[in-house]
Amino acid sequence: MRSNGDFEDPGAEPTPWPQRVLDNLWLLLVVSIVVPGLLYLAWGLWELAELPRWAGA
């Protein structure tokens, strides 16, 4: 195997970008919180806040 110390093998093909996206766990973590945080939580809480309050008997 051709090795270049600690660095990527310059002769190797660069990792294709879709693979780099899939490999980026931090990005996926952010997506997993932002998507439901907006579409489910924030939207849902907003709908609850919009409800008219019962004035009481």
Place this chain on the structure above:
Amino acid sequence: MAATANAPELRTCATTGFRVDESGRRLALAYAVAAVLMLAAGGVMAIFIALQRQGLPISDDWWYRLVASHGATMLLFWLLLFEVAALYWGSTMLLNARMRAPRVAWGVFGAMLLGIALAQWAMFSGNATVMFTAYPPLTAHPLYYLGILLFAGGVLVAICLFFANVVMARRERTYEGSLPLVVYGFAAAAIIGVYSLLTGAAAYLLLFLQSVGVLTEVDPALYRILFWGIGHGAQQVNLAAMVAVWYALIGLTLGGRPVNEGLSRFAFVLLIAFIHLGAVHHLMVDPGLGTSHRIMNTSYLLYLAVLASLIHAFSVPAGIEAAQRERGIGKGLFGWLVRAPWREPGFSSLVLSVVYFGFVAGVSGVLMGTMQLNMLIHNTLFVVGHFHATVVSGTTLAFMGISYYLLPLLARRELVGTRIARWQPYVFAGGVALLTLAMLAAGQMGVPRRVADLGYADAPVGVTQFGEGAVPLMMTLVSVGAILAVVGGVMYVWVMVRTLLVGERTDAPLANLALRFGPTAAPPPAPASELPHNGLKGRWARFEAPGTYAMVLFFLAWFVVLYVVAHFNLAQSWPVG
């Protein structure tokens, strides 16, 4: 050989060839053992709950305590403890890497056990008969909420340690390129777990503060939105972990892998991004949320996550088929399936788990996620039938299947009771199939869940309809299925306990495991330039996995049939015109 240089203390596993870190191994083993004990306890409770219908003398009060604890013990404690074991195993052994901060990890383990003890005490002493949903204004003892919070917080720290292991492994270059697919699946489960645990902690924190008098009230609608972040989300952690275990089992029992790994990874990303939105399907009958919010989240957007599940569900048979055909096993459309290792518990539980998860659990779930159909079965036994199909015959069975390899490898002991292990997946799956189908049918007839007395003797107006027609028969079948399932569960626990206690301790390759993996396994056939001919004619001869393709077509037809049946039922209950 970067791994050796950076981690000289790692031992090489004689069976798999992986490099094993002692503290990672011990932690994973401890979690797995605790999980199996929880499963055993939950199974004992299940038999009491189910047989009360057949006259087992349990007071209504105790029935509710048992249902509350059965739910928490199984859904939270068994599954999450096993998943933490899988996370530690995946992020150390499967990456040839070390366990970071093992002392913190042991402290967390202790805190989680304390949390379990507190919650169990509260439930069994009648101080927390709120069921695991714990909707306010129901209130429980503060120690119940504290116990659950401790446990959930522990899982969150374990997830952080998993990421620490993965990041450090990458930095120390103990693996090259992308994460192996199985570890990638565990990472997806861990990521999905973060949002789940954060929303769940927020929900339980509100209730805890109320129970100690800091808050005067907790808004039920607000609570429900927060709670289903974890109530639904935790099931998706189970889903991702189960799929990762499926892929692991293909590798262990057949030496195979999915036909298109990139597609499988993409499916995990779809789950990560969209599966949480499905939480609204638990709030279909909730007042307060608008129709757009409910339909957008449970239909249009959620179907992206359903697509992910379908990709996984068919990647598995395709992976099996490709592995078999590569070795030239089986001709024709389904010869590879007929000649598969059906006596290998890891293989049989894999197939039973995939088939049942797809055909019963997934389809019933998508049906229930339809607003109109949801109105028909909300809070009936149909729901319980659906989720026992997912978490029991799907996740639990897959976890049982991998235990037959994982526990001997972690404990370095020979598996004891291979004959029992061979039959166990069939008995368990058969029992759960009967249990869930009978529950689904009873739910269709309107039988409610979480009701001890179906005659409503204490109500001002008695209810007789659940003593008539086909309902008693269905409830009897529920009990028969429960007995069979528990027998299957006992077989599993028996094999695990015996392996841990009397299994022969060895550092040689484990002989009672039939692995097609690692240095002791027969080497795979040399990669041929062309696959062996599949024996089919015409265009089918060109497919890599023609049998799987035929299954996909069959599955789509089955889906259409169920949809038509469900809408027929709907039309019957709400006649139009």
